[in-house]
Amino acid sequence: MSHYPRPGINPDYCKGCGLCVASCPKKVLAISEKLNSKGYHYCEYTGDGCIGCGNCFYSCPEPAAITVYLKDHQPGKEA
Amino acid sequence: MARTLMKGNHAAVYGAVMAGCTAYYGYPITPASEIAEGAAEIFPKLNRTFLQAESEIAAINMVYGAAGSGRRVMTASSGPGISLKMEGLSYCAGSALPCVVVDVMRGGPGLGNIGPEQSDYNQVVKGGGHGNYRNLVLAPNSCQEMCDFTMLAFDLADRYRNPVFVLTDGVIGQMMEAVELPKPVTHIPDRSEWAVCGTPLNKNLINSIYLDLDDLERWNMALDAKYRSVKENEVRYEEYLMDDAKIAVVGYGCVSRVLRSTVEMARARGIKVGLFRPITLFPFPEKQIRAFADRGVEKVLTVELSTGQLVDDVNLSLQGTLKSDLYYRVGGNVPSALEILNRISELYGV
Amino acid sequence: MEKKTVLRKPAGFLDVYKHKPGAEKDRTHYCPGCGHGILHKLIAEAMEDLEIIDDTIIISPVGCSVFAYYYFDGGHFQVPHGRAPAVGTAVSRANPDKIVISYQGDGDLAAIGGNNILQAANRGESIAVFFVNNAIYGMTGGQMAPTTLEGQVTTTTPYGRNPATDGLPLRMAEIINQLEAPTFVARVSLHNPANIRKTRAAVRQALQNAKEHKGFQFVEVLSMCPSGWKQTPVNCLKWIEEKMLPIFPLGTLRDRSAEATPVVRPEPVLEPGKVLEKLGLTEDKSRGFARGTVAEEYSEMSIRIAGFGGQGIMSTGQILAQVAMEYGYNVSWLPSYGPEMRGGTANCSVNIQDDTIGGAEAVSPNMVIAMNRPSMEKFEKTMVEGGSLIYNSTLVEISPSRTDIKAFPVPITGLANELGDIRVQSVVGVGAYAAVTGMFRPEDIIEMLPQFFKGKNKSIIDLNASAVRAGYDYVKNNF
Numbered sequence: 001m002s003h004y005p006r007p008g009i010n011p012d013y014c015k016g017c018g019l020c021v022a023s024c025p026k027k028v029l030a031i032s033e034k035l036n037s038k039g040y041h042y043c044e045y046t047g048d049g050c051i052g053c054g055n056c057f058y059s060c061p062e063p064a065a066i067t068v069y070l071k072d073h074q075p076g077k078e079a
Numbered sequence: 080m081a082r083t084l085m086k087g088n089h090a091a092v093y094g095a096v097m098a099g100c101t102a103y104y105g106y107p108i109t110p111a112s113e114i115a116e117g118a119a120e121i122f123p124k125l126n127r128t129f130l131q132a133e134s135e136i137a138a139i140n141m142v143y144g145a146a147g148s149g150r151r152v153m154t155a156s157s158g159p160g161i162s163l164k165m166e167g168l169s170y171c172a173g174s175a176l177p178c179v180v181v182d183v184m185r186g187g188p189g190l191g192n193i194g195p196e197q198s199d200y201n202q203v204v205k206g207g208g209h210g211n212y213r214n215l216v217l218a219p220n221s222c223q224e225m226c227d228f229t230m231l232a233f234d235l236a237d238r239y240r241n242p243v244f245v246l247t248d249g250v251i252g253q254m255m256e257a258v259e260l261p262k263p264v265t266h267i268p269d270r271s272e273w274a275v276c277g278t279p280l281n282k283n284l285i286n287s288i289y290l291d292l293d294d295l296e297r298w299n300m301a302l303d304a305k306y307r308s309v310k311e312n313e314v315r316y317e318e319y320l321m322d323d324a325k326i327a328v329v330g331y332g333c334v335s336r337v338l339r340s341t342v343e344m345a346r347a348r349g350i351k352v353g354l355f356r357p358i359t360l361f362p363f364p365e366k367q368i369r370a371f372a373d374r375g376v377e378k379v380l381t382v383e384l385s386t387g388q389l390v391d392d393v394n395l396s397l398q399g400t401l402k403s404d405l406y407y408r409v410g411g412n413v414p415s416a417l418e419i420l421n422r423i424s425e426l427y428g429v
Numbered sequence: 430m431e432k433k434t435v436l437r438k439p440a441g442f443l444d445v446y447k448h449k450p451g452a453e454k455d456r457t458h459y460c461p462g463c464g465h466g467i468l469h470k471l472i473a474e475a476m477e478d479l480e481i482i483d484d485t486i487i488i489s490p491v492g493c494s495v496f497a498y499y500y501f502d503g504g505h506f507q508v509p510h511g512r513a514p515a516v517g518t519a520v521s522r523a524n525p526d527k528i529v530i531s532y533q534g535d536g537d538l539a540a541i542g543g544n545n546i547l548q549a550a551n552r553g554e555s556i557a558v559f560f561v562n563n564a565i566y567g568m569t570g571g572q573m574a575p576t577t578l579e580g581q582v583t584t585t586t587p588y589g590r591n592p593a594t595d596g597l598p599l600r601m602a603e604i605i606n607q608l609e610a611p612t613f614v615a616r617v618s619l620h621n622p623a624n625i626r627k628t629r630a631a632v633r634q635a636l637q638n639a640k641e642h643k644g645f646q647f648v649e650v651l652s653m654c655p656s657g658w659k660q661t662p663v664n665c666l667k668w669i670e671e672k673m674l675p676i677f678p679l680g681t682l683r684d685r686s687a688e689a690t691p692v693v694r695p696e697p698v699l700e701p702g703k704v705l706e707k708l709g710l711t712e713d714k715s716r717g718f719a720r721g722t723v724a725e726e727y728s729e730m731s732i733r734i735a736g737f738g739g740q741g742i743m744s745t746g747q748i749l750a751q752v753a754m755e756y757g758y759n760v761s762w763l764p765s766y767g768p769e770m771r772g773g774t775a776n777c778s779v780n781i782q783d784d785t786i787g788g789a790e791a792v793s794p795n796m797v798i799a800m801n802r803p804s805m806e807k808f809e810k811t812m813v814e815g816g817s818l819i820y821n822s823t824l825v826e827i828s829p830s831r832t833d834i835k836a837f838p839v840p841i842t843g844l845a846n847e848l849g850d851i852r853v854q855s856v857v858g859v860g861a862y863a864a865v866t867g868m869f870r871p872e873d874i875i876e877m878l879p880q881f882f883k884g885k886n887k888s889i890i891d892l893n894a895s896a897v898r899a900g901y902d903y904v905k906n907n908f
């Protein structure tokens with residue numbers, strides 16, 4: 001995937017609580033049909049439309065489950 | 080340094096000051112309050128912390144915080160307050176934190192009264208709080224020892240990273256004697272390896288949780304090994320005219336002073352009584368008491384200001400070679416030397 | 430701070446949760462949708478952004494956040510249930526240049542630790558408190574908390590919290606806000622992104638203040654407990670909004686961040702020379718009085734001093750012990766206290782001897798100083814044969830009943846009265862004792878008076894000197 005903003009979700013850390021889905025103003029997050037290794041239906045980015053608001057990042061209780069790459073993000077460079 | 084006339088309670092404060100104790104957290108209770116009052120007067124002169132906590136529970140948790148921060152720290156109380164400290168003490172032992180607690184015992188149970196008793200023996204010497212831990216317990220019987228043993232308590236606390244009690248009674252806390260103040264310590268052991276302190280901060284963890292069953296078992300075994308090494312190395316006691324004694328009287332704290340007078344009165348009458356005074360109550364001088372019979376002792380009388388707490392340890396130590404009799408006074412009463420001698424005469428027909 | 434281009438796991442968290450047992454050292458133990466995780470993230474992010482990771486000490490309570498120490502970078506204390514503010518008090522005083530965070534649940538802070546939080550707040554301790562109000566006991570399986578809502582069903586309020594028996598929810602932020610000392614008090618919530626951002630701002634303000642050592646910060650956070658509430662995480666959001674907000678109104682209750690002055694704590698003095706100097710112990714003040722010849726019967730003294738409270742009984746005894754100490758004797762002084770001390774009478778025991786002192790109570794004294802009649806009647810009986818009884822003949826109008834003792838009737842109160850101040854009667858007694866026993870020279874006692882009456886002016890010292898002489902001379906002239 002080449003363009004930002006967009007969320008990066010680590011399915012393994014997701015506990016499927018759905019708080020990010022509820023927080024997303026663009027409704028571009030959804031709980032997957034699939035299960036992760038812990039047996040949770042995890043959250044997925046359903047495609048384009050992320051505006052980089054960060055709501056999902058701050059709503060997610062799991063430290064490493066969601067990363068949000070903002071508009072100016074350049075791969076390999078983190079600030 | 081000059082001798083100064085002071086209360087046992089104040090002597091404990093000086094012991095702490097000279098040991099480099101930088102924080103005192105406490106809550107007033109008779110007959111221990113002069114320790115808080117003394118600390119309140121002296122500690123601020125040295126930029127050290129004195130804080131009157133909201134309760135004994137708060138005080139022992141402040142002790143936990145200061146000890147975990149690598150400071151030498153002390154609190155003091157009496158029966159009801161010591162009862163309240165038990166959870167915190169268990170945490171201190173469980174987290175291997177060095178700290179010093181002075182217990183100036185009073186009459187119980189419940190509110191009891193403020194007279195001298197020794198009825199905190201079991202709760203202090205046997206651990207008191209939950210879990211497999213012990214307190215090291217020193218039992219001074221003079222104002223000088225209140226000072227010296229408090230100072231020693233800080234060393235032992237550091238050496239074993241464990242709470243150390245100075246267990247005394249209202250008589251020793253309230254009485255005044257000449258005290259020769261020791262010199263302040265020049266060196267306090269480094270704690271950077273385990274304490275949360277320093278700049279940059281040592282990011283250590285002060286904790287007693289071991290979720291894994293085997294981990295907790297291992298930790299308990301490590302504590303047990305520590306207490307066994309304490310038993311091996313730290314037994315302290317005092318004898319008076321024990322070498323030819325046929326009758327041994329056993330007692331600690333203010334009772335041991337009265338017993339000394341009893342021994343003198345008995346000897347004046349030609350009765351061979353000797354005094355055995357445990358100084359450390361944990362570790363208890365088991366071997367020395369076990370050796371009574373081999374040394375020619377025929378009768379043992381334990382005298383205590385509790386209805387049979389010390390005597391249990393004496394009998395355990397005797398291992399059936401002899402059986403200790405018990406004489407006690409409680410309620411704030413202290414037996415006189417003659418009263419005890421009369422009891423000896425009655426019991427042993429001497 | 431550079432503008433972020435990525436929102437990712439903040440550096441205030443450890444990379445690997447090394448203290449967490451088991452294999453999963455990369456994820457939290459919290460239930461799905463638990464508010465604790467969100468608040469953790471806000472704190473960890475603020476630690477990173479405020480550059481305080483290497484100066485922060487976190488206190489983990491008992492409750493679901495008992496394992497907070499797994500996750501945060503920094504120094505850690507795990508503490509007994511409710512006691513984080515007490516522990517934090519000492520930690521912040523021992524580490525005055527560090528940032529101390531107390532992270533607590535509502536059972537921990539508002540129930541078992543209710544007093545500790547109030548007192549720490551009232552003292553204005555340098556602690557930032559993050560208080561997770563989830564209206565329930567999460568860890569122990571959903572019992573009632575002090576913050577549980579009226580009618581709320583929990584495992585210990587199976588019929589709903591009943592105000593008549595269980596009280597109403599405690600509003601801790603409002604209670605803390607009653608106190609003068611706290612710097613910053615806010616209640617915030619995690620139930621939607623806008624409120625999470627307000628929570629984020631409150632967390633940052635609290636930690637900024639903590640970084641500047643500006644006293645006590647209190648941030649109450651309304652937080653979801655899906656497991657305890659037995660609701661889906663998303664429904665929990667609605668429950669906070671509909672049920673909790675009316676009872677727990679949000680907002681900044683107090684912000685004195687700008688005016689607050691940093692707490693400064695000087696380094697403790699430990700250097701031995703300085704310690705002695707500050708305590709005034711550098712010079713040996715002992716006098717080392719030379720002993721005169723003392724009759725055999727007075728060479729080893731066991732003394733009981735007794736009278737009304739207010740007659741200076743305790744100080745008479747202390748003065749005797751102090752003076753004797755300067756003559757090189759072993760001394761002890763024991764007050765009557767405890768069950769003895771009733772009905773306004775007082776007594777004390779003093780031992781003066783060369784040998785080690787045994788029992789400190791003068792059970793069978795060879796000297797009694799009786800300042801009133803009940804004291805004489807009580808302690809005369811206890812004396813050894815041949816002992817000496819000094820009694821205050823001003824107040825004791827009878828004679829001793831024992832004939833096997835030596836009696837010294839001295840009008841102690843009367844002599845003091847003649848000097849114009851009956852408060853000096855204790856010192857008259859000391860003078861009489863010196864004359865009877867020959868143990869002390871009156872000049873030596875007088876030399877020590879400034880030490881006994883520290884801070885008193887010369888006229889009072891002189892008056893007491895006359896009192897020593899009066900007691901001493903009376904005995905010398907009459908017996």
Ligand SMILES: Cc1ncc(C[n+]2csc(CCOP(=O)(O)OP(=O)(O)O)c2C)c(N)n1
Pocket residue numbers: 491492493494510533534535536537538561563565566567568569574
């Ligand atoms: C002295 C003591 N009493 C009781 C407990 C048991 N206990 C553990 S957690 C807890 C309740 C914690 O609830 P809360 O503070 O609301 O935190 P939460 O779990 O909801 O985050 C209790 C009662 C304990 N550990 N120690």
Ligand code: SF4
Pocket residue numbers: 006007020023024025026027028029049050051052053054055056057068
């Ligand atoms: S950053 Fe905002 S818009 Fe993008 S996925 Fe997350 S919540 Fe949705």
Ligand code: SF4
Pocket residue numbers: 458459460461462463464465493563567568653654655656657
């Ligand atoms: S029980 Fe409640 S507070 Fe505890 S982790 Fe689960 S959701 Fe969070």
